């Protein structure tokens with residue numbers, strides 16, 4: 302096991318002489334093993350080792366015991382120990398994110414602070430090969446793959462420093478064995494056993510089957526990651542060279558390109574060119590630069606219809622006028638606030654949700670909380686998606702007369718700020734067809750007379766933190782892990 306780790310550290314040049322490695326230790330087996338490993342090998346690498354521990358104040362006395370355990374271990378070996386208490390619950394409520402994500406964001410924020418205060422330092426975490434497999438599987442399941450590798454990177458930038466993961470080439474089992482041999486008796490986090498979190502379901506149900514098929518799956522996935530990154534770097538450098546040849550006009554907030562010039566290059570370069578443009582306009586880590594958005598833009602450019610629009614968010618806009626395509630957020634200012642035309646087929650993204658429309662002849666398609674099925678010929682096109690207005694009323698199915706949309710929100714106890722962002726589907730006459738998850742109109746029902754069956758689906762976009770796959774979209778408004 303030790304040899305594997307040394308090989309991995311050298312291959313990825315994770316550690317350099319005279320550095321201080323700040324080991325992020327939860328008290329669990331992975332980070333305790335990492336601490337023991339780096340501490341015992343500190344002379345070999347000519348490094349200083351210290352420890353940081355975050356007290357999340359989430360698991361009552363269990364968390365107090367974790368902190369005491371790590372501190373006592375460090376005192377026993379004279380390892381410098383840093384600890385910080387963070388208010389996860391308050392932060393999660395303020396940011397409207399899950400506690401797991403809130404804990405992670407606060408942890409990484411402090412890691413970043415430590416990197417700026419401790420000179421020549423790096424943070425090391427205990428992520429291992431099984432974590433790698435789980436992460437990649439989860440991203441594949443959610444469909445949130447970026448263009449580059451989608452696993453945990455062996456090293457990446459964090460604030461002004463680097464975070465490294467020396468254990469990615471070994472398994473959890475090897476770590477447990479190492480702990481035993483080194484007489485380390487780590488703490489076990491009871492929430493790791495819970496089936497509540499998607500990761501734990503992947504860990505407990507899917508991973509064992511894959512490992513039974515091939516115990517080296519973590520190595521194969523790690524290799525896949527590394528190759529994907531090499532390919533991506535190469536393709537990105539090519540895309541950088543091609544970019545000026547497709548641009549017609551560029552300003553701080555707009556990019557205009559030639560569609561034909563884009564479509565003349567191979568598809569992997571097309572994807573990266575769009576990625577470069579979106580990153581230029583909206584920032585490298587913007588959730589608008591994911592494979593899903595890129596796919597949508599390419600779909601718009603490849604359609605038979607010579608013109609069309611795509612709304613990637615409330616303020617981000619792509620428009621095709623024959624061969625000239627505009628990427629802009631300034632253009633949106635001229636459009637009526639928060640009103641979007643939903644093409645059929647088509648999809649609209651905002652920072653919070655995705656609405657998707659298509660025609661189907663599948664008789665199995667049914668309505669669900671996040672899906673409505675309508676007779677297209679009974680409504681006036683175009684379909685419009687917009688936020689609510691005070692005078693909005695809907696002719697709810699199963700009810701007489703009309704009901705105020707505001708009342709629907711109140712009845713379902715939807716909080717005020719969510720109401721403002723809730724998508725509402727309206728037809729060309731301004732008739733409300735659907736308030737996703739709440740009510741549909743009693744009009745435009747599908748029946749034997751229906752020739753064109755329209756399906757509209759609404760997805761809530763998950764909010765996530767840095768490098769957790771901030772691009773993921775999940776099906777279901779309330780399904781946030």
Ligand SMILES: Nc1ncnc2c1ncn2[C@@H]1O[C@H](COP(=O)(O)OP(=O)(O)OP(=O)(O)O)[C@@H](O)[C@H]1O
Pocket residue numbers: 324325326327328329330331332333353354355356357408425426427428432490493
């Ligand atoms: N409370 C914490 N304080 C410091 N570092 C932490 C803390 N929680 C997690 N980490 C770091 O992040 C890594 C991954 O976190 P995760 O919660 O996935 O841990 P884990 O797989 O249960 O690992 P461990 O066995 O080390 O707890 C850990 O190995 C550790 O390096």
